[in-house]
């Protein structure tokens with residue numbers, strides 16, 4: 582029997598513990614397992630029961646054959662980018678998570694991997710970038726921090742036509758809103774630190790593979806050697822987050838929609854980047870490939886860097902902090918927090934819309950913006 586998504590979110594990897602009957606999964610801390618045991622575990626760095634439960638859930642939710650959990654989102658990014666060898670080529674998006682860009686531009690060229698950066702919302706530009714051969718096409722949709730939407734089905738086709746694998750960072754959307762493997766992606770990457778964890782209290786990352794083929798097995802074997810697995814407690818917390826993910830995303834999205842409409846007509850705001858707004862350049866594609874538009878948005882405020890920096894420090898319900906996907910709303914001036922690799926417009930402020938009452942959030946932004954507006 583195939584279950585619907587919300588049922589899977591609650592039940593995948595959640596079988597009661599056969600030895601005790603416990604309904605909530607146990608946290609198995611043992612680093613080593615008796616040889617020749619029936620479950621097949623050997624050593625925690627290889628695989629452990631709590632992580633395996635999480636991987637079962639992640640594979641089910643993304644519709645992949647195999648999932649690998651990692652110690653952080655960046656460990657998952659690195660595991661994927663480390664599959665690239667001398668002379669091979671990565672085609673990556675202009676707008677993406679600052680750490681992904683840092684790894685691609687600082688680490689990969691040292692190893693003789695070529696890196697081409699392209700606007701992945703522009704399919705002709707991606708075709709041109711892949712024309713001379715590509716090994717991996719990477720995208721992030723919606724992207725950080727400009728909320729650009731890339732056409733995943735079209736990108737998968739372009740990648741495959743040039744013999745490349747197609748990887749999508751699905752952190753902002755989560756599989757509740759978007760399932761890249763069903764649209765042709767080969768691998769989905771997550772920072773589970775964000776919506777999967779959902780409470781700003783657990784770091785983690787994941788790769789979900791469409792096929793459990795030789796490539797997926799090579800990445801798994803490499804994780805054993807590099808050791809970037811998820812700890813049992815982190816795996817347990819992330820697994821717990823899966824259960825409420827669809828319910829949380831529904832409220833996150835509903836709140837974000839209200840805030841986006843408020844911000845779109847505010848005089849102190851020059852531009853709102855939110856794919857749910859009809860005038861967003863990626864709105865039509867997002868409407869086609871996403872179930873809802875997510876709860877991340879960014880604005881460019883009038884007055885540039887200083888006004889944006891000040892705005893992000895005047896809110897009282899929104900917390901001025903980095904990261905996203907928790908119950909609490911966060912606000913951040915990106916250019917000042919991203920450091921050397923920043924590409925963010927100077928007046929851009931990014932918000933992670935939480936689960937508070939939307940009217941309270943609007944009131945908070947209203948008071949924080951009222952002192953920002955130029956007189």
Ligand SMILES: *Cc1c(COP(=O)(O)O)cnc(C)c1O
Pocket residue numbers: 653654655656678680681721725750752753771772773774775784785786
């Ligand atoms: C946070 C984030 C990452 C990195 O994940 P960590 O868990 O912080 O290592 C990668 N991609 C996106 C889109 C993110 O938001």
